[in-house]
Amino acid sequence: MSIVDAGLLDAGGVQLALDGPLATITLHRPEVLNAQTPATWAALRGIGEALSPEVRVVVVRGSGRAFSAGLDRSLFTAGDGEGGPGLMSIATMSAERADAVIAEFQQAFSWLRDPARVTVAGVQGHAIGAGFQLALACDLRIAATDAKFAMAETGLGLVPDLGGTLPLVRCVGYARAVEICLTGRRVGAEEAERIGLVNSVTPVDELDDAVDNLVRALLNPQPNATRETLALLHSAADNPVPEQQLAAERAAQIRRLAELSALLHNA
Structure with missing residues (x-):
């Protein structure tokens, strides 16, 4: 894999x-409950660009007593915040430039939804705002x-803009997502x-073991079977036409059978 700049x-x-097919990402700013800055998002984006195809599972964690308490307070001041442009600084940009800047921020989260690998959030303590959206970016x-x-965000006069709205609606439905976001x-x-927001709940001191057990189970299937299945599930969540989803399943299975047949013939 490419080396992510230290x-x-x-x-x-x-x-x-x-660790082989497993990559573990840890937000490590425990003194501020792992609050996020544009520099955090640049690092996450860099990891997504550098991971090799051999990485099959990505775990996202927070150090200390929180997953992530959201945006660093410095981003709410005038001018640039810690590690990059502050919110009011973005407000002074042209619409095109502001759109491009926020799109870069979103890329820090969007790669976690790529069916190339399974992503797992292990959440303890606060997962607020950007922290909530980071957890939502993961498959599990x-x-x-x-x-x-x-x-x-809405309490601050903002909107969730890091890709969290779609997975939230998928998890809990439209009406409940409205209530969670607006209150x-x-x-x-x-x-x-x-x-349905999380897959399971475990005692705090057993979180590491629970994540490790899930990772072992996720690494059992053949890699391409996992990727094809994830891609099907992603498309099923968005595809209102049953016939199109059935066709996608057929095409994926044909690819799988062709690969398995080749493996048998080469054994």
Whole structure:
């Protein structure tokens, strides 16, 4: 794989650990509850661009007692914030430039939804705003019992703009997504599991083990079978035409059978 620049990771407060087919990304700014800056997003985007196809599972974690408490407070001041342009700085840009800047921020999260690999968020403590959207960017979420999710943007006069709206609606439905976003209330781990926001809840001191067990299970299937299945599930979530989804399943299965047949003949 390409090497992610260490300076980029350090500036963003992000750590990357590689272990064969597993990559673990850790937000490492525990003194500010892993609050995010544009430098954080640059580091995440750099990781997404550098990971090799051999990486099949990506785990996203936060160090300390929180997953991520959202945007760093410096971004709300006039001018540039820590690690990049602040919100009011973006407001002074042309519409085209502002659109391009926010699109770059979104790329830090969007690659986590690529069917090339399975992504897992291990969430403890606060997952607020940008932290909530980072968890939503992952395919699967395991929450510790102390996890608290909230979409705080509307209370600040903003909107969720890091790709969180679509996966939230997919997880909990339109009406509940409206209520969560517009009230900004905190959703605890038990409720999050009940409404489909997380896959499972575990005691805080067992979160690492629960994530490790899930990773082992995810690495069992053949890599291309996993990728094809993920792609089908992604398209099923957006495809209102059953015939098109059936055709996509047929095409994927034909590719799988061709690969398996080639493996048998070469054995």
